[in-house]
Amino acid sequence: MLSLYRPGHSVLHRLPAGPKMLVLAVAAIALAALPTAAGAAAVCAGAVLLAYVVPGVGLRELGRQVWGLRWIFAVTAIGQLLFLGPEPALANTARVTAAVLVAALVPLTTRVDDLLDALERGLGPLRRIGMDTERAALLLAVTITTIPVLARLAAEVREAQRARGVRPSLRAGLVPFTVLSLRHADQLGEALAARGVR
Amino acid sequence: MDATDLARVAVFAALIAVLGLPGSFPVFGGVPITAQTLGVMLAGAILGPWLGALSVTIVLVLVAVGLPLLAGGRGGFAVFLGPTAGYALGWILGAIVVGLIVHAGNRRPVWWRTAFAMVAGGVVAIYALGVPVQSLVTRLPLGDTAIASLVFLPGDLLKAAIATIVVTLLVRAYPRGFRRQWRAAPVEERVAA
Amino acid sequence: MILHCRDLGVRLDGRDVLRGVTLDLDARTIAVIGDNGSGKSTFARVLAGLVRRDTGDVRVLGLDPDTDAAEHRRRVALVLSNPDAQIVMPVVSEDVAFSLRPQRLPKVERAERVARTLERFGLTDLAERPAHDLSGGQKQLLALAGAFVREPGLVVADEPTAYLDARNARRVADHLLADDGHVLVLVTHDLALARRCGAAVLFTEGTVSAAGVASEVVDEYERALVC
Amino acid sequence: MILHCRDLGVRLDGRDVLRGVTLDLDARTIAVIGDNGSGKSTFARVLAGLVRRDTGDVRVLGLDPDTDAAEHRRRVALVLSNPDAQIVMPVVSEDVAFSLRPQRLPKVERAERVARTLERFGLTDLAERPAHDLSGGQKQLLALAGAFVREPGLVVADEPTAYLDARNARRVADHLLADDGHVLVLVTHDLALARRCGAAVLFTEGTVSAAGVASEVVDEYERALVC
Ligand SMILES: Nc1ncnc2c1ncn2[C@@H]1O[C@H](COP(=O)(O)OP(=O)(O)OP(=O)(O)O)[C@@H](O)[C@H]1O
Ligand SMILES: Nc1ncnc2c1ncn2[C@@H]1O[C@H](COP(=O)(O)OP(=O)(O)OP(=O)(O)O)[C@@H](O)[C@H]1O
Ligand SMILES: O=C(O)CCCC[C@@H]1SC[C@@H]2NC(=O)N[C@@H]21
Numbered sequence: 001m002l003s004l005y006r007p008g009h010s011v012l013h014r015l016p017a018g019p020k021m022l023v024l025a026v027a028a029i030a031l032a033a034l035p036t037a038a039g040a041a042a043v044c045a046g047a048v049l050l051a052y053v054v055p056g057v058g059l060r061e062l063g064r065q066v067w068g069l070r071w072i073f074a075v076t077a078i079g080q081l082l083f084l085g086p087e088p089a090l091a092n093t094a095r096v097t098a099a100v101l102v103a104a105l106v107p108l109t110t111r112v113d114d115l116l117d118a119l120e121r122g123l124g125p126l127r128r129i130g131m132d133t134e135r136a137a138l139l140l141a142v143t144i145t146t147i148p149v150l151a152r153l154a155a156e157v158r159e160a161q162r163a164r165g166v167r168p169s170l171r172a173g174l175v176p177f178t179v180l181s182l183r184h185a186d187q188l189g190e191a192l193a194a195r196g197v198r
Numbered sequence: 199m200d201a202t203d204l205a206r207v208a209v210f211a212a213l214i215a216v217l218g219l220p221g222s223f224p225v226f227g228g229v230p231i232t233a234q235t236l237g238v239m240l241a242g243a244i245l246g247p248w249l250g251a252l253s254v255t256i257v258l259v260l261v262a263v264g265l266p267l268l269a270g271g272r273g274g275f276a277v278f279l280g281p282t283a284g285y286a287l288g289w290i291l292g293a294i295v296v297g298l299i300v301h302a303g304n305r306r307p308v309w310w311r312t313a314f315a316m317v318a319g320g321v322v323a324i325y326a327l328g329v330p331v332q333s334l335v336t337r338l339p340l341g342d343t344a345i346a347s348l349v350f351l352p353g354d355l356l357k358a359a360i361a362t363i364v365v366t367l368l369v370r371a372y373p374r375g376f377r378r379q380w381r382a383a384p385v386e387e388r389v390a391a
Numbered sequence: 392m393i394l395h396c397r398d399l400g401v402r403l404d405g406r407d408v409l410r411g412v413t414l415d416l417d418a419r420t421i422a423v424i425g426d427n428g429s430g431k432s433t434f435a436r437v438l439a440g441l442v443r444r445d446t447g448d449v450r451v452l453g454l455d456p457d458t459d460a461a462e463h464r465r466r467v468a469l470v471l472s473n474p475d476a477q478i479v480m481p482v483v484s485e486d487v488a489f490s491l492r493p494q495r496l497p498k499v500e501r502a503e504r505v506a507r508t509l510e511r512f513g514l515t516d517l518a519e520r521p522a523h524d525l526s527g528g529q530k531q532l533l534a535l536a537g538a539f540v541r542e543p544g545l546v547v548a549d550e551p552t553a554y555l556d557a558r559n560a561r562r563v564a565d566h567l568l569a570d571d572g573h574v575l576v577l578v579t580h581d582l583a584l585a586r587r588c589g590a591a592v593l594f595t596e597g598t599v600s601a602a603g604v605a606s607e608v609v610d611e612y613e614r615a616l617v618c
Numbered sequence: 619m620i621l622h623c624r625d626l627g628v629r630l631d632g633r634d635v636l637r638g639v640t641l642d643l644d645a646r647t648i649a650v651i652g653d654n655g656s657g658k659s660t661f662a663r664v665l666a667g668l669v670r671r672d673t674g675d676v677r678v679l680g681l682d683p684d685t686d687a688a689e690h691r692r693r694v695a696l697v698l699s700n701p702d703a704q705i706v707m708p709v710v711s712e713d714v715a716f717s718l719r720p721q722r723l724p725k726v727e728r729a730e731r732v733a734r735t736l737e738r739f740g741l742t743d744l745a746e747r748p749a750h751d752l753s754g755g756q757k758q759l760l761a762l763a764g765a766f767v768r769e770p771g772l773v774v775a776d777e778p779t780a781y782l783d784a785r786n787a788r789r790v791a792d793h794l795l796a797d798d799g800h801v802l803v804l805v806t807h808d809l810a811l812a813r814r815c816g817a818a819v820l821f822t823e824g825t826v827s828a829a830g831v832a833s834e835v836v837d838e839y840e841r842a843l844v845c
């Protein structure tokens with residue numbers, strides 16, 4: 001549920017997480033650094049098409065991604081059109097969108113587990129400068145476990161309000177939701193302590 | 199940081215994530231105007247500056263790793279190449295500022311101090327990082343970007359108001375949640391209450 | 392007829408959670424029992440108007456939760472297990488008053504009804520206390536007060552005693568079962584409590600496997616449990 | 619002596635939550651009963667080493683939770699009511715393995731012990747599932763697995779069956795009461811379950827008002843409930 005991963009057999013799916021991240025990050029940053037010129041927009045479009053079609057991720061997925069970015073797209077394009085005019089607007093919007101689309105290939109083709117492992121390896125050297133990487137990994141894992149629990153608590157609060165005949169609202173819902181979350185945290189803290197976390 | 203702090207940090211990170219889920223709470227929750235900044239403000243106000251900032255950081259790390267925890271189900275380090283990257287990083291600073299102001303001194307916060315914290319941390323601090331980065335990414339001059347970012351302002355002020363109400367109610371309804379002792383309210387406040 | 396269902400079906404996330412539920416019950420107190428996941432809470436939510444049926448027909452006090460929504464909402468209240476989720480306002484009396492908001496009563500009458508309800512549930516002395524500082528039992532009594540202050544015709548309660556000790560569970564049950572003009576539908580795992588009701592419904596994997604006199608239905612469930 | 623307390627006292631937020639608790643019990647299964655707010659959970663937390671006593675003396679399996687903290691922590695496990703709050707890792711088998719982290723076992727032995735424990739609690743088929751996908755009863759079995767995988771000498775369980783239906787409650791209780799080398803301290807509102815224990819302690823407003831053979835203590839509590 002909590003994942004952007006789309007199962008598949010493309011080259012990118014088979015590449016190990018670390019190198020893949022590196023390559024796509026470099027590509028995305030290179031796109032982001034292109035100059036504001038009409039030609040750059042063409043380069044962006046070509047690069048994105050290449051990045052989705054050649055490894056075998058496909059145009060359908062590209063379409064879904066573009067649709068998912070429509071708001072970001074609007075935020076960028078409208079300001080640009082108003083203040084800078086059509087040509088820079090096209091170039092800059094294409095540049096930003098292309099960088100984001102290429103970078104989006106990482107979570108699309110990599111399982112969350114593999115990404116977390118890659119992260120842990122990446123954080124390894126920080127241990128030497130005194131970072132408690134084990135505790136950091138624990139925090140990430142506990143957060144992932146807790147998200148569906150809190151989502152259920154939010155649903156419970158919504159339901160309780162409707163049951164009391166009032167329309168659920170953010171303002172009225174947030175107080176009970178926060179209290180429930182804090183109580184959950186108390187119990188979770190106890191359970192962690194009882195299982196050896198100090 | 200004991201086990202309870204660890205749990206509270208994780209739970210608030212999860213709370214920020216849940217505020218970005220569609221349908222978790224009505225009214226807000228779209229892109230790019232998101233209820234998640236409310237979670238950021240609450241994290242700072244309730245957990246305090248440092249644990250609050252840590253829980254925001256956890257959310258951003260999970261996002262960077264590829265979990266779709268931002269409003270609209272967005273995730274991956276792509277987010278940090280987009281125009282809203284600076285705002286997202288600004289959440290960390292925002293939680294710190296909110297926490298510092300709400301937890302300043304050893305008196306329980308009155309509503310106007312909380313309101314000030316929410317505007318200074320939950321709005322100004324976030325924009326202070328968000329606008330320049332947006333300008334950098336989109337290559338729109340800083341002044342123009344600042345004007346464009348005004349579309350967020352009504353929503354953000356409303357969220358600051360909601361966060362103020364929620365924190366003020368929580369101070370009354372569940373003081374234990376702040377996990378600290380406050381000195382009794384000064385005399386004039388008690389008379390007013 | 393207090394409760395009438397014909398061929399009621401509910402799908403959630405592509406799963407048939409309730410299938411072919413057909414019932415006609417006229418008791419003042421109706422228990423709903425069955426295993427975890429058998430569909431009891433979903434059934435309670437349909438009666439309370441929180442979940443829509445996908446097929447079939449439901450009538451609660453003669454009202455259809457879908458088409459008579461406004462009147463249904465006014466007359467039906469729901470009580471859940473977790474009191475923390477049900478408390479909305481920071482102070483006890485404010486929380487009870489919160490339930491009366493949609494009714495736009497004159498201030499004096501509103502205050503009077505809140506006071507009367509607090510009295511009835513033994514909460515008068517706690518009226519000005521922070522709501523979340525109460526004990527579990529007191530919080531559940533507050534949740535009941537928030538439901539009963541609207542003077543509902545039907546109260547749906549989903550495991551209202553799950554988190555309570557024997558004494559508090561009995562107090563809450565006594566309030567719910569009291570004969571004061573409301574009908575009760577009570578989802579519970581406490582079979583002794585179910586026996587105190589007039590009628591009972593047994594759910595098994597989304598269908599009704601028995602309905603009728605409470606003691607007989609509970610007996611049947613206990614026999615099933617043993618094997 | 620399995621459980622020894624002399625004049626134990628605990629203050630929380632300036633309130634005496636436990637006062638003058640004196641006990642000597644040697645049963646393999648010990649029930650802790652009493653009203654909401656009587657101090658049962660606080661007592662359980664003292665035994666589990668999560669709350670420090672302020673006065674008096676405690677010995678659990680002969681160990682002082684304060685001064686023998688490391689050894690005590692190794693030998694005592696805690697099970698709570700809310701399964702959601704006890705599950706720490708996202709995947710079932712990872713969560714069980716998490717309990718073994720402080721012990722730094724070789725990888726193979728660790729995997730073996732996890733597998734054996736999953737088997738024992740009927741969770742083998744669910745080992746790779748996300749924990750939040752499990753039903754309430756399965757989650758509580760997972761919480762038990764997380765406690766038992768450490769092969770504790772004493773298990774403290776605080777209302778472990780509160781959220782479960784009759785069938786799941788019985789499965790969990792059977793695991794807890796099983797005679798396999800651990801001692802059980804069981805806080806419960808389920809008096810039938812308390813009767814199945816060897817000994818019982820009755821708390822009233824922070825003090826012990828009865829202790830001894832379970833059935834006698836439960837009888838006494840029930841008499842007090844009636845009046
Ligand atoms: N929103 C939902 N989406 C999908 N499935 C659901 C949803 N709510 C409930 N279910 C499923 O429907 C079935 C019946 O759930 P329900 O909560 O009605 O059972 P119950 O009898 O109340 O169980 P319990 O005794 O554990 O409270 C379960 O299998 C549950 O997983
Ligand atoms: N952290 C705390 N700070 C202050 N008071 C507390 C704290 N924890 C518990 N108490 C109080 O101590 C008393 C005993 O609480 P405890 O949870 O031990 O009771 P209990 O017997 O387990 O009740 P229940 O049956 O409701 O679980 C209660 O009055 C409670 O309000
Ligand atoms: O979701 C993202 O992409 C990251 C955060 C962007 C949201 C910013 S925070 C300040 C402003 N107010 C909003 O409601 N949204 C933006």
Ligand SMILES: [Mg+2]
Pocket residue numbers: 431432433549
């Ligand atoms: Mg249910």
Ligand SMILES: [Mg+2]
Pocket residue numbers: 658659660776
């Ligand atoms: Mg307790």
